[in-house]
Amino acid sequence: MTSIKKRLLRTAALCLLVLLTLASLGGCSASGNRSEYVSDTQSEVGTREPQAPQPKRPRVALTFDDGPHNVRTKLIVDELNKYGYHATFFVVGNRVDGTEYRGGDAMVYAAQNGNEIGIHGYTHEMSVKYSSCSDERYEYEISNTARAILEKLPDYEIRLMRPIGGAISEQRVRESPYAIINWSVDTLDYTFRSPEGDTEQIDAIVQNALADVSDGDIILMHDIYNNTYEATVIILARLHEMGFDVVTVSELLGEELSAGVRYTRGKNN
Ligand SMILES: [Zn+2]
Known part of the structure; x- marks a missing residue:
């Protein structure tokens, strides 16, 4: 080659x-x-298979006693609206139809925005315990609060009652036309109400609300204090971050809700 x-x-x-x-x-x-x-x-084939049920989001009910308050109740409702959340307001009758806190319109605003209204008492005299007061006084407190609510919200179906201080006799629970709602988490917010705007006081309310919060909790607060409103702003943001839904007590209890029964929390999802 x-x-x-x-x-x-x-x-x-x-x-x-x-x-x-x-x-x-x-x-x-x-x-x-x-x-x-x-x-x-x-x-692509995978997406056509039946979907596994989504895990349910944990839920809590925020409950506000002693209002309505013409300013603070409305601010709390506006804050709830930012997340599509709803709360329950256990109102004092003479703060709905009387001049103290001038709260009647705020209660209507809360209801119109999907929040629940329940009975607390008419005068909120701490000496009047539903566990021991006379039948006449008990009837006066409950029926006058129902009347005050219905004057502002005709045809509203009142399902819930929270006794003043949570105290009520078992016989009155059984005979009540309402579900009796106590709580599983006490924020003790009324002890942190002053000075207003104090960061430590507000943080204490937030801590009490969220430290051990779990699915089904009913959380006790009071919508008449500025620090409670400030704490609520933080609590709602944290609950949202934590993946919680905030629902009314009736939504939380669902089919379990029954008149003449006392509840302290909803069942877990
Ligand atoms: Zn109260």
């Missing part, structure tokens, strides 16, 4: 090697595309 032929053969062999290498690279690339395609197809 001449040296020219040898050089030609070497060149041809080199070209063949280059072509084979290119083909092999192309093959890898094609194979890569194919595997992507398969995986896309599998994921």
